[in-house]
């Protein structure tokens with residue numbers, strides 16, 4: 001394949017992959033929703049879960065997005081410096097979003113700020129969002145895709161706490177957000193928490209936390225314990241599926257952290273909804289791909 005053909009091929013594959021993630025939830029999300037349905041006692045909660053599963057079946061059968069809000073597209077790219085398409089990546093992801101918008105189709109969710117018009121293509125100034133992690137000495141490219149819907153983006157928040165507020169302050173910040181805005185995000189939620197120094201470092205970590213597989217834990221055992229405590233605390237609010245009441249409010253709580261300045265605790269929260277449309281695909285230098293989030297996909 002020539003370089004141009006490779007760019008075209010990767011654009012097509014990414015457009016198809018993005019479209020697929022809009023129609024079918026990741027395997028781990030489906031498994032978790034099934035587990036939670038089994039653990040609810042109330043008929044209302046069970047009916048809501050059954051409606052979600054029916055919705056998923058119909059989305060695949062009718063070849064339509066599984067939620068009407070297909071979000072703003074966000075990509076987290078971990079790209080090797082020797083990946084042959086590294087220079088073309090950002091432009092081809094933008095092109096892939098335009099293609100997916102018309103072919104899938106996806107809802108038009110890119111409104112130019114201040115000019116207040118919808119571009120109709122899901123791309124605009126700075127959209128789709130692409131975050132880069134450059135990986136030295138590698139010829140692979142790993143891409144996380146995410147559809148950031150309006151409702152599930154709404155609870156997002158970040159702040160810097162006084163050092164004396166400690167982990168209790170982190171807990172209060174997260175729970176205040178869950179009790180006020182959690183309902184808007186179509187529970188059961190996946191809650192991402194970032195703990196670092198400043199708002200932007202914490203905010204990025206809180207989104208990165210949503211890319212982790214459900215059931216994974218922070219590698220630090222104290223942080224993993226806090227994930228469990230927060231999970232129990234948010235479940236105790238009793239949001240249940242779609243906020244209509246139930247034993248479980250969350251699919252999980254993921255904390256990502258860095259070291260921090262001793263005088264500040266940056267903390268952020270980000271939320272994924274029951275329709276948590278994240279995808280993960282890894283390309284080698286010849287564009288052979290491995291998809292870790294969705295089984296049975298051919299691009």
Ligand code: SF4
Pocket residue numbers: 067068069070149150151152184185186273274275
């Ligand atoms: S919160 Fe999620 S499921 Fe609810 S409308 Fe938004 S994207 Fe759809």
